[in-house]
Amino acid sequence: MGGDAVFTGTVMDVRRVAGVISVDDYRAQVTELLGRRPAVSVPVQDCAGLVLAEDVTASVSLPPFDNSAMDGYAVRSDEVAGASEDAPVQLRVGEDIPAGRVDVPPLPPGTAHRIMTGAPMPDGADAVVMVERTDGGRDTVRVYAESASGTHVRRAGEDVARGTVALTAGTVCGPAQLGLASAVGRDTLAVHTPPRVLVVSTGTELVLPPEPLEHGQIYESNSIMLAAALRSLGCTVTTVRSVADDVDSFRAAIEPALPDVDLVVTSGGVSAGAYEVVKDTLTGAGVTFTKVAMQPGGPQGHGTWDGVPVVTLPGNPVSVLVSFEAFLRPAILSSLGHDDVDRTRVRARLLETLSSPSGKRQFRRGFYSRTDGDVTGVVGPRGGPGSHLLAAFTQANCLIVLGEDVTEAAQGSEVDVLLF
Numbered sequence: 001m002g003g004d005a006v007f008t009g010t011v012m013d014v015r016r017v018a019g020v021i022s023v024d025d026y027r028a029q030v031t032e033l034l035g036r037r038p039a040v041s042v043p044v045q046d047c048a049g050l051v052l053a054e055d056v057t058a059s060v061s062l063p064p065f066d067n068s069a070m071d072g073y074a075v076r077s078d079e080v081a082g083a084s085e086d087a088p089v090q091l092r093v094g095e096d097i098p099a100g101r102v103d104v105p106p107l108p109p110g111t112a113h114r115i116m117t118g119a120p121m122p123d124g125a126d127a128v129v130m131v132e133r134t135d136g137g138r139d140t141v142r143v144y145a146e147s148a149s150g151t152h153v154r155r156a157g158e159d160v161a162r163g164t165v166a167l168t169a170g171t172v173c174g175p176a177q178l179g180l181a182s183a184v185g186r187d188t189l190a191v192h193t194p195p196r197v198l199v200v201s202t203g204t205e206l207v208l209p210p211e212p213l214e215h216g217q218i219y220e221s222n223s224i225m226l227a228a229a230l231r232s233l234g235c236t237v238t239t240v241r242s243v244a245d246d247v248d249s250f251r252a253a254i255e256p257a258l259p260d261v262d263l264v265v266t267s268g269g270v271s272a273g274a275y276e277v278v279k280d281t282l283t284g285a286g287v288t289f290t291k292v293a294m295q296p297g298g299p300q301g302h303g304t305w306d307g308v309p310v311v312t313l314p315g316n317p318v319s320v321l322v323s324f325e326a327f328l329r330p331a332i333l334s335s336l337g338h339d340d341v342d343r344t345r346v347r348a349r350l351l352e353t354l355s356s357p358s359g360k361r362q363f364r365r366g367f368y369s370r371t372d373g374d375v376t377g378v379v380g381p382r383g384g385p386g387s388h389l390l391a392a393f394t395q396a397n398c399l400i401v402l403g404e405d406v407t408e409a410a411q412g413s414e415v416d417v418l419l420f
């Protein structure tokens, strides 16, 4: 079937459903809420993974001076012209020039300076003969090979010219970028630093391991997942792992921490029943609660609490992780200055037929694999659509995305897959 396959299903414009917002619009709102993190000066060694908030101009050229690419002898190329095993050229050995020598004397005619890799070329020398092409002499040296002008010489500025922009704002600082920043003399860089996040799990039923459970109680797991996901983006995370469904307890758990965090992420207490502690506390107090046209992860809220951005996620564990993928991850990456905030998206052929609610974008946990000779790959679901089915998530390496207009995606049809 491959690319010829079509989805069956009815088309529905989610924007026409009262009170429901599309995934893309909601993602844009959360991204706007988080904004752009301020630029902060950070030691270079702590910048891995962060995005530059400035152009880095080279204060020195790279290399900063002409230097030797080999251990050997700095020579005048015309003096070793024609040298060979049978007709070696003999030169007097002048100075030793190890790397780091700063008082390099010029090269007199008829002389070779012993020079090491990275050491500055002496004035008068225009080539290096590798030690292997000589007898390695200390007072005089026999040179067995000619060396054209420029041979084994690394020219000043051939990598980076002083005064030019070595790295542009918006660059993601990986090992090579941080190496270059150091090489051009920087010890700090202006970068967008990740937010400090307070993660709060609400629910009177929540118990922390290893306390024994009573019937009706469950072990708390959302804060562990969220903290891990947030830390993978570099965030500093503190957690409040279990707040009872009671407005006073919720306030008491969060308000004292607000001055020290940049973002609050809650889970639970946002749907339609009684005891919706997050909704009860924050409705009309800076947070808007919405239904997003997606499954799982429908009930959502976002806004500010005493000026601090708050994102309130639904309580079901799979909804938490899918919401992180759909909203928090792109919004945080954007706040950190990343242009590319999306997971790698590929097309894959479905290994079994899936159904999806009309008018909602469905995210199914899946396992994607490349197939030989296939530019896309194949994907099969892991577990059903239920947002309580966390175990299946641990078997997944991707999310299968079924669009709002899809009610059934047939086995063999192509679907979008977001790779973790």
Ligand SMILES: Nc1nc2c(c(=O)[nH]1)N[C@H]1C(S)=C(S)[C@@H](COP(=O)(O)OP(=O)(O)OC[C@H]3O[C@@H](n4cnc5c(N)ncnc54)[C@H](O)[C@@H]3O)O[C@H]1N2
Pocket (backbone or CB within 6 Å): 201, 202, 203, 205, 206, 218, 219, 220, 221, 222, 223, 267, 268, 269, 270, 271, 272, 273, 276, 296, 297, 298, 299, 313, 314, 315, 316, 317, 319, 387
């Ligand atoms: N009448 C309606 N009921 C529900 C609706 C609805 O639209 N109308 N939406 C359903 C959907 S979809 C979701 S998702 C949930 C969201 O509910 P809440 O955000 O209020 O979450 P809770 O009820 O507090 O918890 C849901 C579920 O998740 C478990 N949970 C919560 N926190 C944790 C945690 N930290 N660790 C592990 N598990 C957690 C909780 O025990 C519940 O089973 O509402 C539906 N209902």
Ligand code: MOO
Pocket (backbone or CB within 6 Å): 294, 295, 296, 297, 298, 299, 314, 316, 319, 386, 387, 388
């Ligand atoms: O939309 Mo809820 O998050 O599935 O179970």
